[in-house]
Amino acid sequence: MSTNEIIVANNVYKTYQSKDVKVEALKGVSLSVNQGEIVTVMGPSGCGKTTLLNCLSGLDEIDSGEIIIRGSDITQMTDNQLTNFRGKNMGFVFQAYNLLPVLSARENVELPLVLAGTSQSKSKNIAEDRLDLVGLADRYTHLPTELSGGEQQRVAIARAFANDPAIIWADELTGNLDSKTQDEVIDLIRKMNKDNNQTFIIVTHSDEVGSIGHRTIRMRDGLIEDDGK
Numbered sequence: 001m002s003t004n005e006i007i008v009a010n011n012v013y014k015t016y017q018s019k020d021v022k023v024e025a026l027k028g029v030s031l032s033v034n035q036g037e038i039v040t041v042m043g044p045s046g047c048g049k050t051t052l053l054n055c056l057s058g059l060d061e062i063d064s065g066e067i068i069i070r071g072s073d074i075t076q077m078t079d080n081q082l083t084n085f086r087g088k089n090m091g092f093v094f095q096a097y098n099l100l101p102v103l104s105a106r107e108n109v110e111l112p113l114v115l116a117g118t119s120q121s122k123s124k125n126i127a128e129d130r131l132d133l134v135g136l137a138d139r140y141t142h143l144p145t146e147l148s149g150g151e152q153q154r155v156a157i158a159r160a161f162a163n164d165p166a167i168i169w170a171d172e173l174t175g176n177l178d179s180k181t182q183d184e185v186i187d188l189i190r191k192m193n194k195d196n197n198q199t200f201i202i203v204t205h206s207d208e209v210g211s212i213g214h215r216t217i218r219m220r221d222g223l224i225e226d227d228g229k
């Protein structure tokens with residue numbers, strides 16, 4: 001294993017069982033990602049991209065295989081250990097933004113910081129800084145319902161960046177953004193990657209977003225068809 005590998009997956013299988021239908025969503029996926037890489041994941045609807053993100057980040061359990069992140073096999077962790085590990089190392093921008101509806105934009109971004117033990121005043125400063133980065137300096141106190149879809153997504157992006165996580169997982173990162181905001185988010189990712197050497201795994205259907213990757217992983221039918229190396 002090269003010391004620069006931040007994510008290693010070996011032979012990962014994931015089956016969903018719902019009622020009488022069994023779906024083999026991942027059929028033995030192996031990959032590795034180096035620290036500081038931007039990897040985009042592309043492939044047809046239903047091929048397993050979201051499942052891959054959910055499994056590699058430990059949000060969902062796998063049937064078999066190994067997932068080693070920063071040297072630790074996350075499949076061997078208890079729920080508490082995993083929650084802690086995710087909080088320290090990972091940020092998420094998912095299709096459903098999962099913003100808490102009763103919290104303002106700023107409070108949503110503060111949440112992961114406060115949970116990680118950062119003081120209230122420091123959390124507030126960092127949250128405002130992140131919201132400024134995504135162009136929401138004048139929306140700190142808006143509730144999610146008082147923001148447009150693209151603005152909500154930008155709050156989710158600001159939140160994912162709050163803790164300066166080593167790894168950021170993004171599913172359909174720019175799905176709801178107009179082209180100007182999409183370009184700003186792309187610039188932001190490039191900047192975070194360059195300044196902080198953060199690793200990005202970005203699922204996208206957009207060729208434009210796909211092109212920001214140092215490489216593109218192409219999936220088909222639960223398998224990696226081409227890892228872009």
Ligand SMILES: Nc1ncnc2c1ncn2[C@@H]1O[C@H](COP(=O)(O)OP(=O)(O)OP(=O)(O)O)[C@@H](O)[C@H]1O
Nearest residue numbers: 016017018023025044045046047048049050051052
């Ligand atoms: N919770 C679930 N229960 C049962 N089947 C599921 C579940 N989640 C996903 N699937 C199935 O697993 C397969 C992979 O789904 P996944 O969401 O990973 O696809 P995707 O590549 O992200 O697609 P899209 O581009 O449409 O978002 C699909 O066939 C889907 O129907």
Ligand SMILES: [Mg+2]
Nearest residue numbers: 049050051171
């Ligand atoms: Mg998906």
